[in-house]
Amino acid sequence: MSTTNHDHSHAGHDHGDHAHAGHDDHHGPARGLTRWIFTTNHKDIGTLYLLFALVMLFVGGAMAMVIRLELFQPGLQFVNPDFFNQMTTMHALIMIFGMIMPAFVGFANWMIPLMIGAPDMALPRLNNWSFWILPFASSILVSTLFMDGGGPAGGWTLYPPLSLQAGNSFPFTIFAVHLLGMSSILGSINIIVTIMNMRAPGMTLLKMPLFVWTWLITAYLLIAAMPVLAGGVTMLLTDQFFGTTFFQAAGGGDPVLFQHIFWFFGHPEVYIIILPAFGIVSQIIPTFSRKPLFGYAAMVYATASIGFLSFIVWAHHMFTVGMPLAGEMFFMLSTMLIAIPTAVKVFNWTATMWRGSLTFETPMLFSLAFLFLFTIGGFSGLMLAIAPADFQYHDTYFVVAHFHYVLVPGALFAAIAGAYFWLPKWTGHMYDERLGKIHFWLSAISVNVTFFPQHFLGLAGMPRRIPDYATQFADWNMVSSIGSFGFGLSQLLFAYIVIKTIRGGRAATAQVWDQPEGLEWTVPSPAPYHTFDEAPVVK
């Protein structure tokens, strides 16, 4: 597309009524801390989400380091088994609810209004509330580590009866999960109504950038899935404190029912995490291929198909609980079906690059790594989908390797790619490309050194969630731990690059990259505090 810089002066236009019709006066940001506490500006709130996610990356990452340190050698070295279990549980909860989801909501806040030509999110005060719930919820969650009996240690899946044996931390964990879910639901509602109501004239649904599409579908998934988790953990709470027996066999309840409820939320959650990642990659690959996205409509339909299928595959997480054969067949085949729309996406990204004028700046490098490594995670997922094989793989390190390939070089690499891609638009400064490439190579090598050996460990029979293991697993565990330390250190470089870019650097142009597609590149860099006060018309 061709783009022009947006003119904000628009002489002769009276902003008065417009301002009253909106939520916000036409002024710059407030000064000091109040700017961040009371802000209703989508860019400020996006920044808060992203910075919060960066901090939580290091909190959750520190827990991963404890886990890998303990697993460096067989035997108990540094922590006791209960604390190890607390680390695995909290690492997952923090990385999922405190890091990767807020990171993508941050991208949504920053970019969706800019991409659809809206002046802000539709419900700005709700937006402020959605964010500020997060630090409190996360603080409650982390504070459980300092309570009598420590934090939750039964795994992020909170399966009863194990999770009901937790100490004082239990009600706080449940409360934190409720709050984190509320934050996500409110954020999703805001995203849906913004996309459905605030698009610029001419921005029809099938002209929206793929990132907006993936978030629209993700937001619907969140509204459908999150209340199910909330219902499940509410029932856990009443089982523990109010004498109900939803999941207690002694009172006629069924612990396996919790697993069904949890995974009815849990599998869509996987796609809630990965669909925005698909959206970011779908913005980056065409930009650095200098070609439009191949098969745009197919990409939209594939995303919607993945969203639908995500609700009918949940029991593949629990093949070993003992299901009727027909159930196992259904969940096995429906899970395999997901490979089709996912492959559509992978082939379309590849076709976008075909005969393109490719350049390999840092966002493109991370996107390419995403493409290769997410596909590895997809293939190991297909192996796990085969019910009879899953009986062997279940609860082994193979599963750990699989979902980390999907979530780390998958979702996290896409988030990092998005950060490099849009940092110049957010800050007005170009990041240091040389350091960015060093960060990429360190991350790409160390992530594989960390997680690829875990396939071997799992296939050899090493169970997950154990602090000690048989000596035959020692070598690959040591390799994996060394890789994880490298990966952890590499992300310190990322934090340094981000801070350096915020503080200064070469000035970024409005377009930043070579002829990028989309309305966000028509506004100056950094994007002004208020954009699209007058809606652009998209032709």
Next chain:
Amino acid sequence: MTQPAHSDVDPVVIAEQRRQARRTALLLGIIAMCVYLGFIVATGLRN
């Protein structure tokens, strides 16, 4: 797409957009609450 141009947007249209947004948000919130309570009630009835 796209060549962005400028259009003046009627404040009445913006106000209506926001009203519509609030209505949709309320509906989505009610749906979320129904899913939440529905799952609890359904689980209770099953037992």
